Amino acid sequence: MTAPNPARLIDGKALAARLRGKLQQKIQDWVEQGKPRPGLAVILVGADPASAVYVRNKIKACKDVGIESFHHTFGADLSEAALLAQIAELNADPNVHGILVQLPLPKHIDPQKVIEAIDPAKDVDGFHPANVGLLAIGKPRFIPCTPFGVMKMLEDEQVQLRGATACVVGASNIVGKPMTLLLQAAGATVTICNSKTRDLAFHTKHADVLVVATGRPKMITGDMIKPGAVVIDVGINRLDDGSLCGDVDFESANTVASAITPVPGGVGPMTIAMLLANCLGSAKAHH
Numbered sequence: 547m548t549a550p551n552p553a554r555l556i557d558g559k560a561l562a563a564r565l566r567g568k569l570q571q572k573i574q575d576w577v578e579q580g581k582p583r584p585g586l587a588v589i590l591v592g593a594d595p596a597s598a599v600y601v602r603n604k605i606k607a608c609k610d611v612g613i614e615s616f617h618h619t620f621g622a623d624l625s626e627a628a629l630l631a632q633i634a635e636l637n638a639d640p641n642v643h644g645i646l647v648q649l650p651l652p653k654h655i656d657p658q659k660v661i662e663a664i665d666p667a668k669d670v671d672g673f674h675p676a677n678v679g680l681l682a683i684g685k686p687r688f689i690p691c692t693p694f695g696v697m698k699m700l701e702d703e704q705v706q707l708r709g710a711t712a713c714v715v716g717a718s719n720i721v722g723k724p725m726t727l728l729l730q731a732a733g734a735t736v737t738i739c740n741s742k743t744r745d746l747a748f749h750t751k752h753a754d755v756l757v758v759a760t761g762r763p764k765m766i767t768g769d770m771i772k773p774g775a776v777v778i779d780v781g782i783n784r785l786d787d788g789s790l791c792g793d794v795d796f797e798s799a800n801t802v803a804s805a806i807t808p809v810p811g812g813v814g815p816m817t818i819a820m821l822l823a824n825c826l827g828s829a830k831a832h833h
């Protein structure tokens with residue numbers, strides 16, 4: 547038996563590096579015109595080690611492209627009122643164009659209340675209901691970074707979305723729902739599934755473009771994928787041995803898909819690149 551052809555690898559890490567290079571040039575041009583340097587405030591509450599790593603990566607990425615970052619770290623016992631007060635201060639700070647509150651938050655803090663406290667004009671995550679609404683009506687202000695990064699990868703791969711069948715597995719506010727809106731706006735016919743969807747494979751197997759964001763390690767296997775499909779794996783799961791894996795079983799998917807994103811090195815780096823892009827966009831809109 548001959549081994550099936552492996553899928554093309556969609557190198558998010560390389561694409562993100564290219565985008566960051568372009569952004570760095572755009573920010574340099576912007577600042578040389580005498581315009582204010584874009585500023586991002588990042589708020590971290592609690593000592594979750596994964597969150598601390600992500601926040602550190604975001605701050606380093608800012609520095610590399612010339613975005614000023616303002617780092618606010620608090621203990622897990624921070625009150626909701628104190629967090630809201632910190633956000634109010636950043637809303638009023640003219641040097642801050644973007645505010646990111648790292649999720650998840652400790653259980654005693656209502657994340658929706660926090661998201662809604664952020665000035666929608668500084669909501670570079672695109673999570674505020676005003677920005678969700680603008681995206682839904684096709685007039686986006688800030689596109690949520692992860693789905694935005696996925697669209698950039700599909701564009702770079704020249705994936706034809708008009709007329710295509712797409713399936714999004716996972717219906718979160720942060721990834722699945724905005725992903726669906728973006729694919730739909732690009733002309734795809736989109737099915738949105740969740741972990742309780744009956745006969746999930748029926749839906750996934752029809753998809754020319756399959757986007758998976760469930761948080762369940764390796765739940766999508768090769769037999770659930772349409773031959774030749776483009777597979778985007780948004781999941782980042784840490785296994786007991788410390789290694790990372792996606793929500794897609796790469797090994798079996800790789801022999802069925804025509805193109806697939808790796809984990810790590812796929813969607814993750816793109817998320818950060820799009821955060822930086824949203825920060826520059828916000829600085830320009832504020833000026």
Ligand SMILES: Nc1nc(=O)c2c([nH]1)NC[C@@H]1CN(c3ccc(C(=O)N[C@@H](CCC(=O)O)C(=O)O)cc3)C=[N+]21
Nearest residue numbers: 600646647648649650671691810811812814815817818
């Ligand atoms: N308000 C808010 N906005 C976010 O955008 C947000 C958040 N909260 N909370 C957590 C999630 C997660 N997230 C990631 C971004 C990049 C990588 C990334 O670059 N990952 C690398 C691997 C990193 C590693 O080794 O752990 C990769 O996939 O290659 C991962 C995860 C943003 N998030």
